[in-house]
Amino acid sequence: MSVLVIIDKKEKSFSSLSLEAVSYGAELAKNMNQEVFVASFGKLDDAQCTQIANANGANIISVNNLEGSLFDDALFTCIANELVSEKEANIIVCANTFPLKSIAPRLAVKLDASFISNVEGLNKDNPISIFLKKVYTGKALSYVKALSKKIILTVSPNSFGVHNIPQEYNVENFDGTKGESSTLELIERDMGEDKLLLEEANIVVSGGRGMRGPENWPLLEEFASLLGAATACSRPVADENWRPEDEHVGQTGKIIAPSLYFALGISGAIQHMGGISGSKCIVAVNKDPEASIFKFANYGMVADLQKVLPKFIEVLKNK
């Protein structure tokens, strides 16, 4: 019996979501006195192996024959299944990234396993069969029991963290069933700018309607850049095309849990809060003292953003 963690590369390195899966799987394995293996699709170089090892995953499996392959849910699930058999894994942790996390539910069917998505950290009282997760758009928590012996998990972003335990690693090469997708054909791949992934960012600066227009965003972007933060927005802003859709944070957008979330000119509608309730600290700036956001925020300021944003920037520059 063992714990198998499945991750994949984001271009050259691993996202914190993959590394979080490694650290989580390693901790689970430690709790059960079992070994943990980390499998990655595609050839790994020394720097990448070191990243995995430092996150506490010393036993690495490199699935070489999938280097450059188009991700196909069904095909990659077959290979994950082969890895599970090979390592006799009874707990599988899939990185919570697209498209890799789509393996988890398919694998659960193959293995007749319990799939629990977005578990909130490790349950100290009963770490191996009861998991905590958010329910009702993040308004409540549920203790979820796995009823099967085999368990497949994804970890709620930033709920566990990435460990830093530098150590030696060993790599095993694994050739899964060869095959190319028979149902998918790639038309185009667009890697976008090298933006910090919203789900991974520790600090997020988000703008709402109160920013008044897309022309005011450069100030927000400068503020974000000084903080090393990712940028996000509320739904109306995305709907109006002031910002790209992939910045929309909320119930039907992205659900994030950064350490620090700046809500600038955001009223705090329930649907938006559903996307950010996991944030450790929320700072709200809004012209309207009655804005709902102040009921949810940790720190607040009633102010005109056009006046205070430049001052925020100055404070950061002077630090």
Next chain:
Amino acid sequence: MKILVCISSTSDTTTKVKFDSEGKKLQEEGVQWIINPWDELTLTRAIELKKKYSDVISMVSVAIVGEEKVEPTLRKALALGADEAVRIDAMPKDSFFVSRQLTLIAKDFDLILAGVEGSDFQGGGVGQMLAEMIDIASVSGVSFLDIKQTDVEVKREIQGGKETLKVSTPVVIVGQKGIAHVPAIASIRGVMDARRKEIRVVPACSADEKIMYDSYELPEPRKECKMFDENQIDDLFNALRHEAKVLQ
């Protein structure tokens, strides 16, 4: 081409969430039931596609796993433009159970749409599990869906970017933000037509659940917001650094 949209009935997200004294069950009094927001988006797209490609798409069906009390939600889906609705008569337990029930009717369809997760239990996985159970392809994280003759074209999210793919049917598409922009709104005509459309009830098959939502609790309430006025910007950042410790 026949499209199946898998939906669930969830509590309106503005509902105040309360549990019974043991934390075992949601208090349902006063709860408004709606089409799960993710499913509403995929349904919207299915109906848009049917209007756009009426010569290719012959039918948009909606399916739900639920007891009679979910029929108003099905009527809402019919009012939005679905041609027929199917209710598999069982209390939806977990994603595994629900997917197994959906296999009873899914094989008739070329394109099956599912939302990311239900806004209530947030289990996720129904679309992919269903695809695995009936041995067809699935594509997840789909933010754009179109039909190209008898093929499906999608854009899906990958780490750091997007891929545009051509997909052959049958396939399950698990949609997310972007698959439709504004949820459809039922017209008066739609509501009236919905009353005449059929809800087919299918008996459930026996199936396992693999997880159980054992108990619930509400998160600790946030402390009251500490307010700063616009002349106290330094104080705010100091609080973030030294009090909340979320800033270097």
